[in-house]
Amino acid sequence: MILQHGVRLEQQKTPSLKQKIQALPVPAGLAASKPLAPRQGKLDAAGIVAAAEAANIVDEFDGAPLFQKLKRMRRLRVKTILACCFDEDPYTSSAMATLRENTDAIIAGLVLAAKACGAQENKIAVATAHEARVIKRINPQADLVIAGERYPARVLLKQKLRYSGETTAYIGAQACAALTMAVDNGRAQDFTVVTVAGDAVEDWRNVKVRIGVPLQFVLDACEVSPKTKIVITGSSVTGKAVMDLSQAVTASTRCVIALKKTPRNRTYPCIGCQKCARACPRGIRPWLIYHEMKRDRPDPLRLQNVQKCIGCATCSVACPSGIDLGGAVAKAAELKKSGDFN
Ligand code: SF4
Numbered sequence: 276m277i278l279q280h281g282v283r284l285e286q287q288k289t290p291s292l293k294q295k296i297q298a299l300p301v302p303a304g305l306a307a308s309k310p311l312a313p314r315q316g317k318l319d320a321a322g323i324v325a326a327a328e329a330a331n332i333v334d335e336f337d338g339a340p341l342f343q344k345l346k347r348m349r350r351l352r353v354k355t356i357l358a359c360c361f362d363e364d365p366y367t368s369s370a371m372a373t374l375r376e377n378t379d380a381i382i383a384g385l386v387l388a389a390k391a392c393g394a395q396e397n398k399i400a401v402a403t404a405h406e407a408r409v410i411k412r413i414n415p416q417a418d419l420v421i422a423g424e425r426y427p428a429r430v431l432l433k434q435k436l437r438y439s440g441e442t443t444a445y446i447g448a449q450a451c452a453a454l455t456m457a458v459d460n461g462r463a464q465d466f467t468v469v470t471v472a473g474d475a476v477e478d479w480r481n482v483k484v485r486i487g488v489p490l491q492f493v494l495d496a497c498e499v500s501p502k503t504k505i506v507i508t509g510s511s512v513t514g515k516a517v518m519d520l521s522q523a524v525t526a527s528t529r530c531v532i533a534l535k536k537t538p539r540n541r542t543y544p545c546i547g548c549q550k551c552a553r554a555c556p557r558g559i560r561p562w563l564i565y566h567e568m569k570r571d572r573p574d575p576l577r578l579q580n581v582q583k584c585i586g587c588a589t590c591s592v593a594c595p596s597g598i599d600l601g602g603a604v605a606k607a608a609e610l611k612k613s614g615d616f617n
């Protein structure tokens with residue numbers, strides 16, 4: 276049964292949700308973007324797509340330009356469009372904070388997005404019943420759906436809705452709010468909300484950051500410890516270590532995690548528990564792929580379903596032996612695509 280897939284992760288969002296989103300200063304030299312050209316004609320679907328393109332709106336969850344996503348959703352005849360207003364990994368809370376402080380703008384942006392792609396329904400996806408109650412107190416009109424707390428909740432919710440016959444697609448909370456800003460105020464997407472957390476950060480928080488500022492600027496503004504050994508951006512499950520802190524913040528930098536110790540990747544032999552297979556939302560058996568990939572010449576017939584992998588790393592998180600199963604499946608998918616089995 277698909278709903279039993281995924282893993283339960285210990286959530287550590289409370290510290291960063293305790294306070295309001297803090298706007299960081301804009302460094303001198305980063306010019307304010309010009310207002311968008313006034314809209315011509317009425318605001319139909321094409322007009323909304325054009326506004327999303329002119330405002331350079333990028334979906335914070337997948338890094339895709341919003342106007343392209345809207346066009347694709349129309350082609351796919353998406354029935355229900357969901358604003359993704361939850362963060363499925365343990366540290367990040369930027370989507371939740373954005374929803375709590377911009378509920379009306381997100382609802383308005385979601386309605387615009389639904390009109391642009393022809394979706395019949397639109398809903399706001401939150402993680403828990405508690406979060407739903409928080410949002411209902413802010414705006415009783417919000418139409419909510421609860422994704423649940425098992426990682427990867429986005430995929431699991433989408434699968435659940437698909438099994439009930441709905442074609443669904445997600446838009447990020449920040450992208451929704453940016454669409455409202457573009458249409459109502461003629462503003463480009465200049466800012467993004469980033470969670471700054473980790474044991475090298477005393478005061479975990481969500482900050483509103485000018486897109487394009489260096490990561491080092493954000494770390495300095497948040498008084499991150501000079502003892503920081505590693506900085507990770509993106510999801511705390513699938514995020515990547517940053518080697519160069521002059522790298523710019525983008526619309527999809529949802530989280531910056533600063534740690535005083537580099538995580539130790541100690542692994543143990545596979546014990547055959549199959550937790551990885553039970554956790555995988557795509558029906559892959561990662562432990563079989565892992566063993567096959569350790570052979571000198573992997574058999575393509577034994578690398579089943581690897582092309583269906585979405586890179587969520589749920590299998591790696593579930594593995595009690597600490598094996599990088601997500602990496603093994605990704606390598607298997609590459610190998611199968613290349614066809615180079617000699
Ligand atoms: S990374 Fe791939 S194999 Fe692992 S759980 Fe996710 S979809 Fe399954």
Ligand code: SF4
Pocket residue numbers: 544545546547548549550551552561562565593594595596597598600
């Ligand atoms: S979860 Fe880890 S130990 Fe268990 S079967 Fe999968 S690879 Fe082996």
